[in-house]
Every structure is written in C-alpha cells, then in structure tokens.
Amino acid sequence: MLIRPAPTIRPSEITDEQLYLRRREFMRIAGAAALAAAASPLLSAACEASPADAAQTPLPDVKPKVVTTDEKLNSFEDITSYNNFYEFGTGKNDPQRYAGRMKTTPWTVKVDGLCAKPADYAVEDLIRPHQLEERIYRLRCVEAWSMVIPWVGIPLASVIDRAQPQGKAAFVEFTTLQRPSEMPGQREPILDWPYVEGLRLDEARHPLTILAVGLYGRTLMNQNGAPIRLVVPWKYGFKSIKSIVRIRFVERQPRTAWSMSNPSEYGFYSNVNPEVDHPRWSQAREKRLPSLFATTRTQMFNGYGDQVASLYAGMDLRKNY
Ligand SMILES: Nc1nc2c(c(=O)[nH]1)N[C@H]1C(S)=C(S)[C@@H](COP(=O)(O)O)O[C@H]1N2
Ligand SMILES: [Mo]
Numbered sequence: 001m002l003i004r005p006a007p008t009i010r011p012s013e014i015t016d017e018q019l020y021l022r023r024r025e026f027m028r029i030a031g032a033a034a035l036a037a038a039a040s041p042l043l044s045a046a047c048e049a050s051p052a053d054a055a056q057t058p059l060p061d062v063k064p065k066v067v068t069t070d071e072k073l074n075s076f077e078d079i080t081s082y083n084n085f086y087e088f089g090t091g092k093n094d095p096q097r098y099a100g101r102m103k104t105t106p107w108t109v110k111v112d113g114l115c116a117k118p119a120d121y122a123v124e125d126l127i128r129p130h131q132l133e134e135r136i137y138r139l140r141c142v143e144a145w146s147m148v149i150p151w152v153g154i155p156l157a158s159v160i161d162r163a164q165p166q167g168k169a170a171f172v173e174f175t176t177l178q179r180p181s182e183m184p185g186q187r188e189p190i191l192d193w194p195y196v197e198g199l200r201l202d203e204a205r206h207p208l209t210i211l212a213v214g215l216y217g218r219t220l221m222n223q224n225g226a227p228i229r230l231v232v233p234w235k236y237g238f239k240s241i242k243s244i245v246r247i248r249f250v251e252r253q254p255r256t257a258w259s260m261s262n263p264s265e266y267g268f269y270s271n272v273n274p275e276v277d278h279p280r281w282s283q284a285r286e287k288r289l290p291s292l293f294a295t296t297r298t299q300m301f302n303g304y305g306d307q308v309a310s311l312y313a314g315m316d317l318r319k320n321y
Contacts, residue, residue, distance in 0.1 A: 056218035095223035113248035152214035169249035198254035
C-alpha cells in the first residue's frame with residue numbers, strides 16, 4: 001500500500017481525476033469509517049466533478065485498496081470513449097455512441113455447470129454479500145494500447161466459493177448478453193455471437209481476478225461492460241469479457257470468441273507477453289493512451305508476474321499463447 005502526503009494544489013487547478021486521487025489518498029490515510037464521514041465535503045466534490053458520468057450511481061462502501069500501481073490514471077473521458085465492445089461495432093467510438101441502447105435492468109447472471117449451488121442471480125444479489133473494492137489496474141489491449149483504470153468490483157473467487165464447484169470443474173466459461181435488437185454489431189458476422197471467454201479455475205480464483213461493477217467510484221457505463229464484467233489484469237484485454245449473463249463451471253477448456261475467429265492469432269491463455277509477438281505486429285511496446293506513440297515498454301504478465309507467474313510454472317508460453 002502506498003501512502004504519500006496529499007499534494008498541495010490550488011482548487012482552481014484540480015482536475016476531476018486529481019480530486020479523485022486526493023479522495024483516495026485521504027481515505028487510505030484516514031482508514032476508519034468515522035473519519036471518512038468527516039471527508040464528506042471532499043467526497044461530494046469528487047462526485048460532482050465529472051459531469052460526463054452524472055448518470056452513473058455512486059457505489060457505497062467501497063474499500064479503498066490500491067493493489068498494483070501508482071501510475072497516472074486515465075481520465076473518465078478516455079476510459080469511456082475509446083473502447084472495444086464489438087457488439088456495438090468495431091470503431092473505438094462505436095460503444096460510446098451505441099451502447100446506451102442496451103437495457104441493463106433487470107439483469108440476471110446464471111451461475112451453473114459443475115457446482116453444488118447453481119443459481120440465477122439478479123446482479124445486485126450476486127454482488128451484495130461481498131465487499132466492493134477499488135482496484136487500480138493497467139488494461140493492456142492485444143492491439144498494443146493501454147490504460148490505467150480505477151475499477152470497483154469484487155474478487156471472482158468470492159462468487160466461485162459461493163457456487164461450490166465440483167472437483168471435476170477445471171475451467172470457467174463466461175458469456176456476454178446476446179440481444180441483437182439492442183446490439184447492432186451482433187447483426188453482423190464480426191464474431192461468432194455471443195462473445196464467450198474462459199479461464200482455468202485457478203486463474204479465475206486468483207486474487208487479482210475481479211468482477212467489476214464500476215469505475216471511478218460509480219457504476220459502469222454500458223460501453224465498459226455494464227452492469228458486470230470480468231477484469232483479468234495480466235491478460236490481454238479481450239479476456240476481460242463485458243456484460244456477463246452466464247458463469248459456467250466446466251471440465252474441459254472452453255472455446256473462446258477470439259480463438260474461434262482466429263486460432264493462430266489468439267490462444268486460450270492470452271497472457272500479456274512482450275517476447276511473443278502477435279503474427280501481425282510486435283507486442284514489445286504499447287501506446288499508453290492518450291499518447292499516440294508506442295513508447296511504453298510492455299511488461300511480462302502486464303507487470304503482474306510476481307503474483308501470477310507461478311500459475312504457469314513449467315508451461316511453454318510460446319506454445320500456450
Ligand atoms: N463482450 C465483449 N467483451 C469485450 C470485448 C468485446 O468486443 N465484447 N472487447 C474486449 C477487448 S478487445 C478489450 S481491450 C476490453 C476493453 O475494455 P474497455 O473498453 O472497458 O477498456 O474489453 C474486452 N471485452
Ligand atoms: Mo483488446
């Protein structure tokens with residue numbers, strides 16, 4: 001955990017993101033809920049500061065826990081206007097333009113397959129028993145751009161534990177909503193819809209793997225995968241499947257949308273690896289948005305190797321790409 005003194009900046013110079021950082025710093029230093037109450041003028045200022053997300057609901061009781069990085073956060077504007085969500089088109093701005101059509105209430109997530117407690121959950125009930133946490137993670141797209149995003153979510157492991165997977169369950173399969181009437185991209189054969197993804201059960205249980213329901217302290221915009229999406233920070237962004245309607249425990253490695261569309265370019269593991277190039281471009285560097293240039297060196301496992309490398313001990317990561 002990083003603790004730094006709050007910066008001294010004149011209020012007129014403070015951007016919404018800086019205000020947000022000051023709030024988090026205060027929360028980390030203060031810790032206790034009683035002291036958090038004293039910060040309420042600052043908290044409400046932070047909530048008011050970003051008119052673009054005024055429609056999003058503030059999430060209560062978020063545990064401020066910086067897990068990985070003190071890098072500069074991307075702005076709310078970057079995170080919500082430059083997206084991959086092919087259900088709404090392949091242009092980076094298409095999700096912002098069209099995802100508003102997707103109806104996210106009510107929303108049911110089916111948890112099933114090889115487990116003792118399968119159930120259909122209203123998304124609120126899936127989340128409610130668990131402590132929301134803030135996780136500031138890099139997101140590294142296979143297309144070699146990246147961002148730093150303050151997610152809010154719960155460990156996927158808590159949902160897995162509640163479902164009680166059977167001994168035979170070795171993988172978890174995730175499925176995105178399929179509703180072409182609200183998702184114009186699904187009327188085109190861009191991918192084999194619905195979008196599906198998968199993780200090995202130990203990857204799914206890893207403490208870095210979260211189900212995100214918000215960012216910058218508020219519920220997700222549709223373009224980021226509302227109301228609930230996966231975030232697996234050491235893998236290329238396409239593993240972090242959006243707008244999830246089903247989580248299923250299975251015995252065999254599930255098929256995934258990208259490996260079905262192009263198996264020689266996209267494998268099951270998709271760990272960020274600067275030493276294994278994509279067949280059509282280098283993965284050695286990345287463009288940290290909003291920069292236009294790929295000047296940032298990409299790190300093995302996106303910089304999370306000390307925490308995840310042991311999951312792949314003995315595996316050839318050139319073969320298991
Ligand atoms: N259902 C679905 N999930 C998806 C995608 C998609 O097209 N459809 N794109 C993936 C890709 S390629 C990336 S890089 C991330 C982008 O997440 P963001 O837009 O919230 O930054 O979402 C991933 N999840
Ligand atoms: Mo991506």
